Amino acid sequence: MNPDQMSVDAVIDAVSAVFMVVGALMSLGAAIGLLRFPDLMSRMHAATKPQVLGLFLLLCAVGLQLRTWWVWPVLVVAWIFQLLTVPVSAHMVGRAGYRTKHLHPELLSADELEAVVQQAAGEHGFTDDK
Amino acid sequence: MTRQRVSLRQELPLLVWLVIVWGALWQDFSPGNLLFGALIAVVVARLLYLPPVELGGRFNVLRAIPFALGFLAKVVAASFQVLFLAVVRGPRVISAVVAVPLRSRSDLLVTATGHVISLIPGSVVVEVDRSTSTLYIHGINVRDADDADKLRKEVRETEAGLIRIMGTKAELSALNQEVGA
Incomplete structure (x- = not known):
C-alpha cells in the first residue's frame, strides 16, 4: 500500500470518527432535552431535531466506512424516510398534547391557538374538542 | 364506485x-x-389507490439545490440550539404558540412547509387549519412578541422558498408582486 492511499484512509477514518462522535452527541442532546424540558411540546423539539442530524451523521459514517457506492442509496432512503416521518409524529403528538391540555400556560409567552379553539368550541356548543 | x-x-x-x-x-x-x-x-x-398529490406543474432545480443546502445548515443549527437549550435553560425555557397564515392553499405546499419548519430551528407544528392555510406553530425559546415576529417571518420565508421551487405559476407571480411591492 503506498503512502498516499494510507493517508486517504486515515482521513476517511478521522472524518467518520468525528461524524460518529458528533452524531452520538446529538442523540445524547435529544435525551437530555427529553429529561429537562418542562412540557410535552418543548420535549417534541428535543425528540425531533437533534436525532435527525444524529442519524444523518451516523449514516454518513457508515457510508464512509463501507466504501461501496451501492450502500449510499439505502442510507439516503433511510434518512429521507426519517425526514418525512419525524415531523408527522411530532405534529400528531404535539396536537394530541395540546388538545388534552398537556401544557403549562405560564411557560408560554403567547398562545394564538387558544382563542381559535375557544371560538370553535363555542360555535359548536362543545365544551371540549370533538 | x-x-x-x-x-x-x-x-x-x-x-x-x-x-x-x-x-x-x-x-x-x-x-x-x-x-x-x-x-x-x-x-x-x-x-393501493391513493388520491393523487396535486403538483404545481413546475420544479426549479436551480432554486432547489441552495434551498436543500440551506435546509441542511438549518438542521445542524437547530440541533445545536436544542442541545444548548436543553443543557442551559432546561425547565425554565419559555415558548409560544404562534399562528402563521400561509400564502398558498395547495396541500402539497402547506405540508412541505410544515415539514421543513418542523426540522429547522425552534418550531414544531401543533395544528393546521386547512380552510385558511394557517399553521399554528409551537416555537421554543420565544420569549416576547419580537421573537414571535421573527418566527413568523422565518416561516413565511420558508414558504416563499418552496413556492419558488415548486409552487404554481399563479403563486409565484403573486409572490414576486409581494416582494416587488
Missing part, C-alpha cells in the same frame, strides 16, 4: 420514487431489477 383516472404524468413522480426505493433496498440498480421494480410499482399504485 367511480374513480377519477389518474394520468400517467401525474403518477410518474410516485412511480419513479417507488422504483428508486426498490433499487436502494435491493442495493441493485441493474436494468432487470429496475424493470421488475417498475412493474411492482405500477401494480402497487393501481391496487
Whole structure:
C-alpha cells in the first residue's frame, strides 16, 4: 500500500470518527432535552431535531466506512424516510398534547391557538374538542 | 364506485420514487431489477389507490439545490440550539404558540412547509387549519412578541422558498408582486 492511499484512509477514518462522535452527541442532546424540558411540546423539539442530524451523521459514517457506492442509496432512503416521518409524529403528538391540555400556560409567552379553539368550541356548543 | 383516472404524468413522480426505493433496498440498480421494480410499482399504485398529490406543474432545480443546502445548515443549527437549550435553560425555557397564515392553499405546499419548519430551528407544528392555510406553530425559546415576529417571518420565508421551487405559476407571480411591492 503506498503512502498516499494510507493517508486517504486515515482521513476517511478521522472524518467518520468525528461524524460518529458528533452524531452520538446529538442523540445524547435529544435525551437530555427529553429529561429537562418542562412540557410535552418543548420535549417534541428535543425528540425531533437533534436525532435527525444524529442519524444523518451516523449514516454518513457508515457510508464512509463501507466504501461501496451501492450502500449510499439505502442510507439516503433511510434518512429521507426519517425526514418525512419525524415531523408527522411530532405534529400528531404535539396536537394530541395540546388538545388534552398537556401544557403549562405560564411557560408560554403567547398562545394564538387558544382563542381559535375557544371560538370553535363555542360555535359548536362543545365544551371540549370533538 | 367511480374513480377519477389518474394520468400517467401525474403518477410518474410516485412511480419513479417507488422504483428508486426498490433499487436502494435491493442495493441493485441493474436494468432487470429496475424493470421488475417498475412493474411492482405500477401494480402497487393501481391496487393501493391513493388520491393523487396535486403538483404545481413546475420544479426549479436551480432554486432547489441552495434551498436543500440551506435546509441542511438549518438542521445542524437547530440541533445545536436544542442541545444548548436543553443543557442551559432546561425547565425554565419559555415558548409560544404562534399562528402563521400561509400564502398558498395547495396541500402539497402547506405540508412541505410544515415539514421543513418542523426540522429547522425552534418550531414544531401543533395544528393546521386547512380552510385558511394557517399553521399554528409551537416555537421554543420565544420569549416576547419580537421573537414571535421573527418566527413568523422565518416561516413565511420558508414558504416563499418552496413556492419558488415548486409552487404554481399563479403563486409565484403573486409572490414576486409581494416582494416587488
